[in-house]
Amino acid sequence: MSGDASESGAPDADSRPLPGEQPGPDERDHPEGRRNLEGIRIDPVVEAEHESRRAVISALVEDEPGVLARVSGLVSRRQFNIESLTVGPTTVEGHSRITMVVEETDPGIDQIEKQMAKLKPVISVGEVAGDAVTSELVLLKVEADDPAAVQAVSEMYDGRTADAGPETITVELTGDKTDIDGAIRAFERFGIVEIARTGPTALARGDTPTAPGEKPGTAGEPTTHDD
Amino acid sequence: MSDTAAHTREDEPEGSTEPPAGADDGTPDADETPAAGPVSTGAESVVAALEAAGAKTAFGVQGGAIMPVYDALYDSSIRHVTMAHEQGAAHAADAYGVVAGEPGLCMATSGPGATNLVTGIADADMDSDALLALTGQVPTEFVGNDAFQETDTVGVTRPVTKHNYFAGGADTVGDTVGEAFELSRAGRPGPTLVDLPKDVTQDETDRTPGPAAPPAGTDPDPNADPDAVEEAARAIESADRPVCLFGGGVIKADASDEARTFARSYGIPVTTTMPGIGSFPEDDDLCLSWAGMHGTGYANLAITHTDCLIAVGTRFDDRLTGGIDTFAPEAEVIHVDIDPAEISKNVHADYPLIGDAGRVLDQLTAAVREAPDAEAWRDRCAEWKETYPLTYATPDDEPLKPQFVVEAFDEATDDDTIVTTGVGQHQMWASQFWSYSEPRTWVSSHGLGTMGYGVPAAVGARVAADTMGEADRDVVCFDGDGSFLMTMQELSVAVREELDITIAVLNNEYIGMVRQWQDAFYEGRHMASDYTWMPEFDKLAEAFGALGLRVDDYDEVAPAVEEALDYEGPAVVDFHVDPEENVLPMVPSGGANGKFAAAEDQL
Ligand SMILES: Cc1ncc(C[n+]2csc(CCOP(=O)(O)OP(=O)(O)O)c2C)c(N)n1
Ligand SMILES: [Mg+2]
Numbered sequence: 001m002s003g004d005a006s007e008s009g010a011p012d013a014d015s016r017p018l019p020g021e022q023p024g025p026d027e028r029d030h031p032e033g034r035r036n037l038e039g040i041r042i043d044p045v046v047e048a049e050h051e052s053r054r055a056v057i058s059a060l061v062e063d064e065p066g067v068l069a070r071v072s073g074l075v076s077r078r079q080f081n082i083e084s085l086t087v088g089p090t091t092v093e094g095h096s097r098i099t100m101v102v103e104e105t106d107p108g109i110d111q112i113e114k115q116m117a118k119l120k121p122v123i124s125v126g127e128v129a130g131d132a133v134t135s136e137l138v139l140l141k142v143e144a145d146d147p148a149a150v151q152a153v154s155e156m157y158d159g160r161t162a163d164a165g166p167e168t169i170t171v172e173l174t175g176d177k178t179d180i181d182g183a184i185r186a187f188e189r190f191g192i193v194e195i196a197r198t199g200p201t202a203l204a205r206g207d208t209p210t211a212p213g214e215k216p217g218t219a220g221e222p223t224t225h226d227d
Numbered sequence: 228m229s230d231t232a233a234h235t236r237e238d239e240p241e242g243s244t245e246p247p248a249g250a251d252d253g254t255p256d257a258d259e260t261p262a263a264g265p266v267s268t269g270a271e272s273v274v275a276a277l278e279a280a281g282a283k284t285a286f287g288v289q290g291g292a293i294m295p296v297y298d299a300l301y302d303s304s305i306r307h308v309t310m311a312h313e314q315g316a317a318h319a320a321d322a323y324g325v326v327a328g329e330p331g332l333c334m335a336t337s338g339p340g341a342t343n344l345v346t347g348i349a350d351a352d353m354d355s356d357a358l359l360a361l362t363g364q365v366p367t368e369f370v371g372n373d374a375f376q377e378t379d380t381v382g383v384t385r386p387v388t389k390h391n392y393f394a395g396g397a398d399t400v401g402d403t404v405g406e407a408f409e410l411s412r413a414g415r416p417g418p419t420l421v422d423l424p425k426d427v428t429q430d431e432t433d434r435t436p437g438p439a440a441p442p443a444g445t446d447p448d449p450n451a452d453p454d455a456v457e458e459a460a461r462a463i464e465s466a467d468r469p470v471c472l473f474g475g476g477v478i479k480a481d482a483s484d485e486a487r488t489f490a491r492s493y494g495i496p497v498t499t500t501m502p503g504i505g506s507f508p509e510d511d512d513l514c515l516s517w518a519g520m521h522g523t524g525y526a527n528l529a530i531t532h533t534d535c536l537i538a539v540g541t542r543f544d545d546r547l548t549g550g551i552d553t554f555a556p557e558a559e560v561i562h563v564d565i566d567p568a569e570i571s572k573n574v575h576a577d578y579p580l581i582g583d584a585g586r587v588l589d590q591l592t593a594a595v596r597e598a599p600d601a602e603a604w605r606d607r608c609a610e611w612k613e614t615y616p617l618t619y620a621t622p623d624d625e626p627l628k629p630q631f632v633v634e635a636f637d638e639a640t641d642d643d644t645i646v647t648t649g650v651g652q653h654q655m656w657a658s659q660f661w662s663y664s665e666p667r668t669w670v671s672s673h674g675l676g677t678m679g680y681g682v683p684a685a686v687g688a689r690v691a692a693d694t695m696g697e698a699d700r701d702v703v704c705f706d707g708d709g710s711f712l713m714t715m716q717e718l719s720v721a722v723r724e725e726l727d728i729t730i731a732v733l734n735n736e737y738i739g740m741v742r743q744w745q746d747a748f749y750e751g752r753h754m755a756s757d758y759t760w761m762p763e764f765d766k767l768a769e770a771f772g773a774l775g776l777r778v779d780d781y782d783e784v785a786p787a788v789e790e791a792l793d794y795e796g797p798a799v800v801d802f803h804v805d806p807e808e809n810v811l812p813m814v815p816s817g818g819a820n821g822k823f824a825a826a827e828d829q830l
Pocket of ligand 1: 649650652653654676677678706708709710711733738741
């Protein structure tokens with residue numbers, strides 16, 4: 001900007017190339033490499049695209065006001081694909097377990113875990129090891145035109161009659177997603193009036209902790225690791 | 228035996244003065260936090276906790292639900308600056324925090340006071356700035372009844388805070404406030420908020436808040452895994468085209484010295500992100516300035532052609548990366564960040580290093596055995612600098628160019644001058660045509676892009692510099708005409724508090740940035756971007772009691788700059804600049820950084 005002012009006071013022209021004198025995009029070299037949508041460099045030989053999969057995520061949380069709002073707000077704000085979310089007490093007073101079933105790519109699952117871990121009330125969070133024990137409860141209200149047949153189907157799926165009236169019968173069933181989906185199809189022929197499903201909850205098998213670092217706990221004892 | 232006991236809980240037994248267990252887990256100065264003095268109410272406990280945590284300044288606006296806290300401030304050492312609008316309070320506190328390197332503090336009443344803070348809180352959230360917001364709330368028994376000036380402040384601010392709290396009682400409110408203050412600066416900084424129902428602050432308590440500490444598990448290990456550091460060091464040694472990318476995290480971690488040592492020790496060219504401006508001196512031969520949408524051509528070429536990107540404290544925002552497919556497409560990425568969730572969020576990290584920027588840069592400096600052989604690469608970067616300099620034309624028959632004004636201020640001021648900005652073209656010119664060399668001198672709204680940030684930020688920056696005993700530093704706000712109109716009422720605060728700030732309005736009588744996009748991408752249809760009438764800002768400034776000047780021509784620039792800077796108090800210079808001037812270079816949204824347009828006709 002130095003230089004003598006002209007009549008209008010404008011400085012002398014810059015001796016360096018002005019924008020219009022600089023080479024355009026077509027006059028430059030460009031690298032050939034690319035990244036995919038997940039920001040991973042694409043290996044021209046093996047192009048690994050991540051497929052989404054179903055994962056069960058378990059979180060131990062402080063049972064404080066707003067914790068569910070924090071978790072569900074996070075899930076919706078970051079557009080995580082979530083199938084279900086359940087919450088309930090643990091062996092420790094003041095702690096709850098949140099179980100989420102998500103449908104995401106591996107990097108997506110990783111993000112969910114890391115973003116959840118940043119929430120202050122979240123004590124520990126992780127994916128439940130592959131062969132987790134998962135189960136969900138469903139209440140099915142069907143029309144009571146043929147009570148004996150309803151009873152038979154219910155027995156086939158280890159169901160329990162929770163309520164029986166002249167118009168409707170309510171059956172209670174538990175099982176994993178495929179069991180329940182199968183049962184619902186079987187009951188469809190009676191005419192399903194209403195359904196309430198809890199969504200799955202889960203524990204890891206054997207002595208594997210369900211949330212990372214979680215200790216085997218008997219009622220009242222803290223179930224978390226020591227940091 | 229468990230860390231869970233360390234979480235400060237609202238239901239802790241009364242009278243417990245045990246520090247949270249997190250306090251002695253290696254937090255360096257937790258023990259130095261002085262104990263708070265005696266208190267008699269919840270509000271006094273709030274103020275005692277703030278004083279004990281080291282808060283010196285608060286920015287806010289009074290109101291019914293927060294009155295008990297203000298009353299307790301009456302006898303406090305904390306200086307309170309009454310702002311014209313709560314948004315201004317949040318931005319001022321944010322900028323205060325950026326300049327002072329400690330959490331900013333803002334206060335507002337319930338309902339509209341709290342909602343007015345939200346933009347500033349969201350701004351701090353996007354830029355990871357340490358900020359504590361205290362909001363009044365209706366008494367607990369009215370909460371949920373739609374009482375007068377009741378807003379679910381915790382609900383409204385949940386997505387834009389690092390964490391927020393609803394104070395549970397007079398006995399614990401001081402601890403909660405102390406924890407929120409410390410949490411805002413622990414690990415990756417961010418805003419926190421404590422909602423204070425009036426009964427909680429009014430109730431009696433004699434319980435002095437304990438020493439403040441962040442909740443357990445929120446103050447992460449500053450060192451990266453040594454094995455991972457070794458692997459990254461090998462990648463750096465064998466790189467042909469290494470480049471550093473220093474982000475805002477370098478500045479927040481006060482790691483500029485470590486960053487300089489690292490890059491200079493191994494001759495690695497440096498780019499920064501916009502929030503990282505000042506982490507590395509822009510006049511250094513190694514420095515390529517900042518990369519991204521309006522970054523320099525040479526920075527964008529360097530991050531496009533690098534084979535080893537050493538990214539520190541950046542979250543790879545889309546304004547930086549452009550299209551992900553073409554971002555540093557041939558680079559192995561070493562990503563240093565304190566927040567594990569940033570690793571591989573947008574750009575896959577080949578070498579993730581989780582830790583504090585300064586500590587990890589020290590680890591890397593120690594682990595690299597020999598400098599990469601990058602002589603040819605440095606030459607190439609230097610050539611790019613020659614080919615694509617930041618320049619602008621100044622034809623005699625065109626109006627005053629805004630870039631000239633920025634350069635004139637840069638020349639007339641010292642390196643420690645603090646620059647704040649609004650959002651738009653003027654913000655880009657202020658970042659491009661000013662040569663930054665020190666951290667915490669560039670104070671802007673990056674992630675949220677909040678028009679109106681500039682004036683309240685200048686107020687906060689000035690108060691911070693004065694509080695730090697640096698009254699001789701200049702504070703210059705480059706504002707747009709549109710941005711200025713959004714928060715110029717804070718000029719009243721600058722006049723009242725006798726704050727020496729200079730506001731340079733780069734007045735193009737346009738929503739300039741929008742006009743530029745309309746010309747480039749909407750066939751020049753200037754829908755709602757042309758201010759067909761603008762107030763006379765020099766006269767408006769005079770009406771506020773500030774110095775007001777107007778400049779139309781090049782030869783008036785230097786005298787006006789001098790007069791404004793010399794004036795002891797707030798000065799506004801209304802620079803009428805070329806409404807047609809565009810910000811260049813430019814990478815169109817989602818485009819390839821290496822294909823930036825150097826001139827309009829390349830778009
Ligand atoms: C609060 C807010 N509203 C709208 C926008 C969208 N926006 C981005 S830049 C811009 C124009 C700003 O005008 P001005 O302050 O005069 O700056 P200029 O681009 O003309 O320098 C607008 C409206 C924004 N960033 N922030
Ligand atoms: Mg404008």
